[in-house]
Amino acid sequence: MGTWLGLAWALLCLPGLGDGHGRLGGPAATIPRADAQAFSFPSPTLTATQRRAFSVGNALFKTNWVSAPASAAGRDGLGPLFNARSCSACHLRDGRGRPAERGEAAETGDLVRVALGGAPHPLYGGQLQDRAILGAQPEPAPLLEWEELPGLYPDGVRYSLRRPRWRGAGSHQEGLAYTALVAPHMIGLGLLEAVPSATLHALADPEDHDGDGISGRVHLVRDRRTGELAPGRFGWKASQPTVEQQVAAAFVHDIGITSSLFPEEPLSMEQLEQNPSAASEAPELDDLKLSRVTFYSQVLAVPAQRAAGEPEIRSGEEHFSVLGCAACHRPALRTGPEAVLSGYQSVEIHPYTDLLLHDLGAGLADGRPEGDASGSEWRTPPLWGVGLFDAVNGHSFYLHDGRARSLEEAVLWHGGEAARSRDAFMALSAGQRHDLLAFLASL
Ligand code: HEC
Numbered sequence: 001m002g003t004w005l006g007l008a009w010a011l012l013c014l015p016g017l018g019d020g021h022g023r024l025g026g027p028a029a030t031i032p033r034a035d036a037q038a039f040s041f042p043s044p045t046l047t048a049t050q051r052r053a054f055s056v057g058n059a060l061f062k063t064n065w066v067s068a069p070a071s072a073a074g075r076d077g078l079g080p081l082f083n084a085r086s087c088s089a090c091h092l093r094d095g096r097g098r099p100a101e102r103g104e105a106a107e108t109g110d111l112v113r114v115a116l117g118g119a120p121h122p123l124y125g126g127q128l129q130d131r132a133i134l135g136a137q138p139e140p141a142p143l144l145e146w147e148e149l150p151g152l153y154p155d156g157v158r159y160s161l162r163r164p165r166w167r168g169a170g171s172h173q174e175g176l177a178y179t180a181l182v183a184p185h186m187i188g189l190g191l192l193e194a195v196p197s198a199t200l201h202a203l204a205d206p207e208d209h210d211g212d213g214i215s216g217r218v219h220l221v222r223d224r225r226t227g228e229l230a231p232g233r234f235g236w237k238a239s240q241p242t243v244e245q246q247v248a249a250a251f252v253h254d255i256g257i258t259s260s261l262f263p264e265e266p267l268s269m270e271q272l273e274q275n276p277s278a279a280s281e282a283p284e285l286d287d288l289k290l291s292r293v294t295f296y297s298q299v300l301a302v303p304a305q306r307a308a309g310e311p312e313i314r315s316g317e318e319h320f321s322v323l324g325c326a327a328c329h330r331p332a333l334r335t336g337p338e339a340v341l342s343g344y345q346s347v348e349i350h351p352y353t354d355l356l357l358h359d360l361g362a363g364l365a366d367g368r369p370e371g372d373a374s375g376s377e378w379r380t381p382p383l384w385g386v387g388l389f390d391a392v393n394g395h396s397f398y399l400h401d402g403r404a405r406s407l408e409e410a411v412l413w414h415g416g417e418a419a420r421s422r423d424a425f426m427a428l429s430a431g432q433r434h435d436l437l438a439f440l441a442s443l
Pocket residue numbers: 061083084085086087088089090091109110111181182183184185186189233234235236237239243246247250251254255293297
């Protein structure tokens with residue numbers, strides 16, 4: 001492993017080669033790291049002033065918020081209901097959260113959303129906050145169990161997938177749909193934000209006019225800053241249009257901290273009556289702090305691909321394109337002239353996403369629409385960094401709820417628009433499958 005990586009870095013540093021796909025985040029945002037801190041570095045081109053803003057954002061990202069009023073002025077406002085006290089509790093080392101193994105989904109880096117007949121729950125809303133400050137009533141978390149689903153490749157090799165099974169708790173009634181969502185890794189978000197909306201509209205093919213079986217569509221959502229509809233880019237169902245709005249949504253839904261973008265606590269009438277002090281105060285987070293956490297979240301660098309030139313990685317990359325994976329996980333996108341850093345403007349990046357919604361079939365569906373996204377639609381997640389979850393977070397769980405225990409299981413879960421691609425993967429020889437998975441692990 002050590003020499004393998006050493007070789008990769010040596011290749012990367014050779015003049016000429018560094019401009020290729022190895023530099024996943026483009027020239028201004030790629031760093032040669034593959035260790036536990038690999039997701040936590042700022043883009044190397046920050047000015048001194050920007051570095052200070054990044055550090056303040058980093059500190060706020062790690063802050064344990066406390067309930068108001070507190071002597072710790074400036075970091076209170078927690079709750080009344082919340083999932084975790086800090087951003088980093090879920091986005092540990094800016095990496096991927098892990099699902100609950102058994103029992104309640106707790107603060108391990110995931111959260112549980114809920115729907116009743118396709119709409120938010122009348123009492124609990126769309127997300128279950130299973131923790132509360134003193135005197136408030138937390139929302140009851142359902143129990144999660146995993147069920148094994150054995151399967152067979154055409155060549156006779158066995159595999160087993162696991163799917164979540166929920167058991168309602170507390171006053172949960174029949175007909176509720178639950179989803180666990182794990183925290184995505186935080187890298188390269190300012191680059192994804194800088195891909196022009198026109199590019200996303202051009203990639204979309206909602207009626208599948210080109211007949212390739214793949215019909216991605218833009219998730220149009222309300223941008224709270226402008227009041228306009230804009231393409232959603234962030235979250236597993238692309239529900240947030242900008243990093244700022246995603247960050248403000250996380251503050252209010254996950255930690256219970258209001259801001260100018262989300263001035264109200266996500267409480268039902270009944271819960272507001274029980275917590276009168278939560279109603280209509282001034283925003284708990286001021287705009288300066290919001291902007292610092294936003295900046296931090298925008299400029300985290302992307303680790304370079306490892307061993308991009310190795311024969312097995314190249315062969316895997318070839319399969320990735322032939323199998324049709326690249327139709328959704330786009331290997332190259334160009335950012336536009338508007339970006340948070342000048343180095344992020346008009347550059348080619350290699351995120352392996354189209355930021356579009358795709359129907360991935362019944363196997364992954366959660367029966368819980370979000371905005372215009374149906375229960376079976378998910379945003380293509382960027383694949384940069386997927387080979388580093390083990391190094392950064394000590395696990396290799398994939399997909400929106402962390403059900404896949406390896407990259408292989410993640411691929412096998414693909415259905416719907418990606419069913420053809422999955423079948424083609426299954427039909428490969430064991431050696432070819434190995435190469436494809438090695439390519440994914442190099443990202
Ligand atoms: C309880 C766990 C939890 C906490 C706490 C949390 N997050 Fe998240 N974060 C998530 C999950 C789960 C998602 C995916 C949400 C979705 O799909 O709608 C997410 C998504 C995001 C994204 C979008 C990433 C992407 O690739 O789409 C950003 C940015 C983000 N969170 C930042 C923050 C910040 C900043 C904080 C602190 C204010 C925070 N999060 C607190 C779990 C958490």
